[in-house]
Amino acid sequence: MTTTEAVSAASASIVRDEIAPARGPWSTIVAAGDTLTIVDLHGNQAVDTLIYDANDFGIRYSAAATISAQRNIFLTTGSVLRSDDGLELMTIVADEVGNHDTVAGACSRESNTLRYGHHTAHQHACVENFLIEGAVWGLGKRDLVSNINFFMNVPVDADGSLGIVDGLSAPGKQLSLRAERDVLVLVSNCPQINNPCNGFDPTPVQMIVTRPDGSSS
Numbered sequence: 090m091t092t093t094e095a096v097s098a099a100s101a102s103i104v105r106d107e108i109a110p111a112r113g114p115w116s117t118i119v120a121a122g123d124t125l126t127i128v129d130l131h132g133n134q135a136v137d138t139l140i141y142d143a144n145d146f147g148i149r150y151s152a153a154a155t156i157s158a159q160r161n162i163f164l165t166t167g168s169v170l171r172s173d174d175g176l177e178l179m180t181i182v183a184d185e186v187g188n189h190d191t192v193a194g195a196c197s198r199e200s201n202t203l204r205y206g207h208h209t210a211h212q213h214a215c216v217e218n219f220l221i222e223g224a225v226w227g228l229g230k231r232d233l234v235s236n237i238n239f240f241m242n243v244p245v246d247a248d249g250s251l252g253i254v255d256g257l258s259a260p261g262k263q264l265s266l267r268a269e270r271d272v273l274v275l276v277s278n279c280p281q282i283n284n285p286c287n288g289f290d291p292t293p294v295q296m297i298v299t300r301p302d303g304s305s306s
């Protein structure tokens with residue numbers, strides 16, 4: 090079954106069907122009730138994601154509020170992505186991977202040089218993607234908070250240490266998020282090549298927004 094068939098089987102219309110290019114940013118508004126499906130086309134591609142209330146960018150995804158409300162640091166089906174004050178932004182309604190990271194953050198030129206050496210100082214990183222795409226919506230560096238890393242495998246050991254290891258995802262695996270209010274979704278399709286988060290080979294992902302048939306939103 091192709092992705093399009095899977096989506097239409099749920100009796101929904103496609104509002105948007107786009108490719109977030111390898112190493113590049115992407116963003117869109119997802120209306121309340123619509124669903125965003127992210128397809129990891131080639132497997133093991135980290136999709137760094139921030140979410141804002143489309144009508145008030147001051148209301149934004151909070152890792153701390155999301156983790157404390159669900160009492161788990163990993164995201165999967167049923168996880169509600171919340172703002173600082175606990176408002177529901179999006180809910181994961183389907184997930185073929187089972188485990189998405191909330192703690193590892195976004196790569197930056199600064200963190201790359203610290204971890205991997207000064208020769209990485211001029212490599213493109215997620216923070217640059219967020220700033221480029223955020224500028225389209227009037228967002229700047231102060232608006233960047235701790236992000237979600239969809240499809241990224243960051244196990245936490247019993248002693249509390251964490252690592253970025255080979256992904257659990259695979260080509261074609263997908264997850265779907267239902268918007269609980271109108272939201273802006275800001276994505277960096279991670280360009281990192283110094284650790285296994287993208288299998289050392291960043292690849293494109295597919296972004297599909299669908300609307301339930303009969304919905305007027």
Ligand SMILES: [Zn+2]
Nearest residue numbers: 196215279281
């Ligand atoms: Zn990154």
